[in-house]
Amino acid sequence: KKLLSEKIVLIYIKQIFIMVMKNAVIPASKCIARNCGSSTLSMLPCIHLHRSFSSIKPSILHKPLDRPKFEKAPSAEPWKIKMVEFVKQTTLEQRQKAIKDAGYNTFLLKSDDVYIDFLTDSGTSAMSDRQWAQMMLGDEAYAGSRNFYFLCDTIREFYGYKYVVPTHQGRGAEHILSQTTITPGSYVPGNMYFTTTKLHQELAGGKFVDVIVDEAHEPDNTFRWKGNVDLEKLDNLVRQVGADRIPYISVETCVNMAGGQPLSMQNLKQCYEYCQDHGIRVFLDATRAAENAFFIQQYESGYEHKSVKEILFELCQYTDGCTMSAKKDSLVNIGGWIACNDVELHRKFCEMVVVYEGLHTYGGMSGRDMGATAQGIIESVEDEHQKHRVLQVHYLGKLLEQYGIPMVVPFGGHGIFLNAKKFLPHLKQSEFPAQSLCAEIYTDSGVRAMERGIVSAGRNKETGDHNYPKLELVRLTVPRRVYTQSHMDVVAYSVNNVFQNKDQIRGLKFAYEPENLRFFLARFDKL
Numbered sequence: 001k002k003l004l005s006e007k008i009v010l011i012y013i014k015q016i017f018i019m020v021m022k023n024a025v026i027p028a029s030k031c032i033a034r035n036c037g038s039s040t041l042s043m044l045p046c047i048h049l050h051r052s053f054s055s056i057k058p059s060i061l062h063k064p065l066d067r068p069k070f071e072k073a074p075s076a077e078p079w080k081i082k083m084v085e086f087v088k089q090t091t092l093e094q095r096q097k098a099i100k101d102a103g104y105n106t107f108l109l110k111s112d113d114v115y116i117d118f119l120t121d122s123g124t125s126a127m128s129d130r131q132w133a134q135m136m137l138g139d140e141a142y143a144g145s146r147n148f149y150f151l152c153d154t155i156r157e158f159y160g161y162k163y164v165v166p167t168h169q170g171r172g173a174e175h176i177l178s179q180t181t182i183t184p185g186s187y188v189p190g191n192m193y194f195t196t197t198k199l200h201q202e203l204a205g206g207k208f209v210d211v212i213v214d215e216a217h218e219p220d221n222t223f224r225w226k227g228n229v230d231l232e233k234l235d236n237l238v239r240q241v242g243a244d245r246i247p248y249i250s251v252e253t254c255v256n257m258a259g260g261q262p263l264s265m266q267n268l269k270q271c272y273e274y275c276q277d278h279g280i281r282v283f284l285d286a287t288r289a290a291e292n293a294f295f296i297q298q299y300e301s302g303y304e305h306k307s308v309k310e311i312l313f314e315l316c317q318y319t320d321g322c323t324m325s326a327k328k329d330s331l332v333n334i335g336g337w338i339a340c341n342d343v344e345l346h347r348k349f350c351e352m353v354v355v356y357e358g359l360h361t362y363g364g365m366s367g368r369d370m371g372a373t374a375q376g377i378i379e380s381v382e383d384e385h386q387k388h389r390v391l392q393v394h395y396l397g398k399l400l401e402q403y404g405i406p407m408v409v410p411f412g413g414h415g416i417f418l419n420a421k422k423f424l425p426h427l428k429q430s431e432f433p434a435q436s437l438c439a440e441i442y443t444d445s446g447v448r449a450m451e452r453g454i455v456s457a458g459r460n461k462e463t464g465d466h467n468y469p470k471l472e473l474v475r476l477t478v479p480r481r482v483y484t485q486s487h488m489d490v491v492a493y494s495v496n497n498v499f500q501n502k503d504q505i506r507g508l509k510f511a512y513e514p515e516n517l518r519f520f521l522a523r524f525d526k527l
Contacts, residue, residue, distance in 0.1 A: 082129065090113060090115065092443070095443050096443055098113040103511055104439040106448045107119070107520050109448060114448045115447060116448070118449050118477050120450060122328055124327075125328075127372060128375070128376075130375050134372045134374070135372055138366060140367045145361055146367075147370035147371040150371060151166065151373055152164045154377050158309060159286065160313050161316065162346075163349075166364065167336045167357050167363045169326070170287060170324060171200075176338050176349050177349075181248055182204035183204075183247075184205030186205060188208050189233075191228065192210055192212045192255050193208055194256055197250060197252075197285065197323075206247075212227070212230060217471060219407070219419045225261075227262050234274065238278055243280055251282060253289040253291070256414075259408030260393075260414045261410075262413065263292065265315065284322040286324045289312055289315055289322075291389070293315060293386070308386050320340060321342070321345070324338070329377075393411060399488060405496065406423050415475050415476050417473040418434075420434035423499065426503065432507060433507065434451040434452065435451045435508055436508050437498070444498050447491050447494050449474050454467070454469060454472060458516070458518060507527045508527060510524060
């Protein structure tokens with residue numbers, strides 16, 4: 001009797017399933033549950049389905065999905081998700097209030113009010129299970145932590161530098177390099193400025209000189225290596241001021257302010273050879289050097305069969321040292337380092353780090369963070385990781401391209417950069433079009449982006465007027481291993497919404513303007 005009852009239950013469930021799939025209606029007279037006296041079935045409610053069930057769209061239930069046609073086999077993320085973080089979707093009214101309270105500065109928004117956070121890729125990556133395991137293996141000794149030696153050995157293996165000093169993040173490394181090498185009256189050439197790097201150079205008494213190729217300042221120019229150093233500009237500077245007044249050249253990989261644009265191996269090699277002939281050090285901003293190595297692998301002749309690991313190591317051989325924010329390539333939330341091959345320079349770094357950061361074997365980092373950073377370096381050079389990381393960014397770019405959104409091309413490594421001058425041609429640059437566009441995108445969807453234009457460029461120290469960069473950009477920065485393709489779809493849809501209503505967007509004016517790095521803390525009012 002028990003077996004018969006269980007069989008009847010299975011028939012009952014099957015009947016319901018068939019009904020759902022066919023969107024049918026089962027008359028009460030034919031319902032098994034009504035006509036069966038089984039005690040097993042008596043616990044089940046007798047279901048009477050009526051026409052209201054037909055409100056479910058048949059197309060959702062049994063219409064076949066349109067299958068995409070692939071020219072080649074698609075690839076998926078080289079990882080799977082173990083834990084999720086819930087995010088809040090806000091209403092339009094809530095977002096309007098939030099951005100106004102933040103002074104129309106996306107840096108001042110509360111993260112709880114952000115749906116998709118494309119402000120930065122710095123410290124926002126998802127760590128792996130192996131990195132979290134390293135967090136549990138932290139040796140928190142004040143001096144000589146085993147994690148410090150693990151970090152140093154890993155940097156030597158993958159970057160090739162002999163001497164390493166940890167710092168709390170890249171900014172700490174920039175400070176140490178500037179204070180130990182720059183004297184008042186120095187000139188520091190570089191392939192486009194970065195905000196904090198330039199400020200540290202100026203605070204040490206130096207003057208930054210842009211020696212990047214002209215193509216980097218042209219958003220529509222499709223030149224592949226926009227991060228290249230213009231050797232003629234560099235030579236002109238050396239002839240003008242003398243090599244003895246140039247402590248080093250700062251060479252950035254995947255140049256941030258140019259739109260994440262890479263430099264070529266050939267260009268870096270030529271730059272290094274020139275600097276060696278003139279007694280000038282080459283210091284690499286290695287923040288996104290692994291990403292740059294991927295571009296070299298994909299686009300530079302002779303490197304197509306080399307691994308990202310091999311290319312990264314070779315890149316560093318054409319430099320004398322580097323500063324590093326581990327919060328990008330190395331996939332951690334905090335940390336950095338400064339490295340070199342000169343023992344005397346390393347001693348100066350150690351003397352400086354103990355004053356501002358901590359003992360030279362931790363430099364402001366905990367043991368567990370040094371362990372997670374070392375593991376992150378190992379993962380950062382995996383070809384499949386870099387392939388997915390860069391191609392996810394390019395997927396977003398291709399979506400926006402279909403909408404006709406003006407952007408920096410070719411697409412770079414860590415984000416898509418919107419051309420705010422073309423996006424909002426009715427706004428003057430002094431009305432902060434990129435800042436205005438960031439505020440509008442957030443208001444539309446809760447997507448947080450970053451301004452990289454006139455606000456970031458600051459003021460001219462001599463005239464007091466704004467610096468007017470040729471590039472007025474909004475950076476949609478994609479964190480590593482955090483978001484899915486569906487999030488890219490949402491972002492693209494929102495940007496297009498704003499683009500369709502661009503003529504209604506008003507400019508901004510300062511309500512509060514800090515003296516340095518004003519883009520972090522500034523507040524604005526609408527014009």
